[in-house]
Amino acid sequence: MRISRKLVGVGVLALMTGCSTINSLNPFASKPKGDQPAKLVELKGSMAVRTAWKLDIGKAQGYQFSPALTGNSVVVAGGGGDIARVEAASGRVVWRIKAGSDLTAGVGTDGNLIVVGGEDGMLLAFDMDGKAMWKTQLSSELLSPPVVSQGVVVARSLDNRIVGVDAQTGAKKWTVQKVAPPLTLRNAPGMIVSGSDVIVAQPGGKLSSLILATGAPRWDVEVGVARGATELERVTDIGGAPVLFENDVCAVSYQGRVGCFDVTTGAARWTRDLSSEVGVAVDQRFVFAADDKGALHAFTRDTGSSSWKNDKLSFRRLSTPLSYGRAVAVGDLEGIVHFLSREDGSFLARAATDGSPIVGTPLVAGSNLIFQTQNGTVTAIAVE
Secondary structure (H helix, E strand, C coil), rough: CCCCCHHCCCCEEHHHCCCCCCEEEECCCCCCCCCCCCCCCCCCCCCCCEEEEEEECCCCCCCCCCEEECCEEEEEEEEEEEEEEEEEECEEEEEEECCCEEEEEEEEEEEEEEEEEEHHHHHEEECCCCCCCEECCCCEECCCCCCCCEEEEEEECCEEEEEEEEECCCCCEEEEEEECCCCCECCCEEEEECCCCEEEEEECCEEEEECCCCCEEEEEEEECCCCCCCCCEEEEEEECCEEECCCEEEECCCCCEEEEEEECCEEEEEEEEEECCCCECCCCCCEEEEECCEEEEEEEECCEEEEEEEECCCCCCCCCCCEECEEEEEEECCCCCCCEEEECCCCEEECCCCCCCCCCCEEECEEEEEEEECCCCCEEEEEC
């Protein structure tokens, strides 16, 4: 039975019995009554934040979309096929186009090319003026944003094929087939470029470093280690995209661990047990991770020791956090962005978007923090 678009989403499990046949399970469908989202108390914030601009790019239609930064512009996409390039500071729309099909993943860009995932595994490319350049059919649906670097587009499809495509022509250069466990989260584990390599988040809680030009393996490492007696208990997938900071690549996994690894060798610098469906934020001092129960954690980047934990947002389905200045920001299931002190986790401020969940990876664009919701509102929040 092929899965319906309407069933796609964070927290949905996919039992993979073939490259195009998927049975869908949702372990979060019936939660205990005690697992209700924490109610927000009145906040007397000590930091001023304001909405700088908003843009409606169209609903995500059950998929995950994350904005991408290139120079002074932000490129955004929605599930209905809209793509827009926007001035990061003002929100002025430079151009807006229709991709020609519904979209399932995006956005990837290197400042010369924009790539997104279209229906049924179609990889679509546009130039920086929004002109269609090429399209390439891949083996199955794309859920993760592709990446572009050094003349190569890298995309990972749902059947766990990683493909390198020529950025000029769309011709396939190489393909790597990775084995996936029988039960995986149907989420959007991401990729990041490090020098001449691309680091790809894998089902089963693994990170794989591949040479961009050829797809040859550099190293593999397990972020999550499968535990438990049943297949459901043993699910461990990377949450969100890995983050590169200096010589470290840091990541977190569902029912697994959070940790930082040497970007050259994959050797673990440190790991700690944690379960998360979303990615981490990293800065000079800390690694921030939101666990699947709604607690936000701060770990020291060099040793992984726990600095603080804030559990006052329990079961609010937190997004990938974002470190900026003296704050760490995180979105929730009601589209609210919470600003916490990066030093001790205390609340500093709060800002609203459109009331729908924030599940994509936010980004910093100058003095604005950019969040995208499931209903398709792209919001720039200025920290003053």
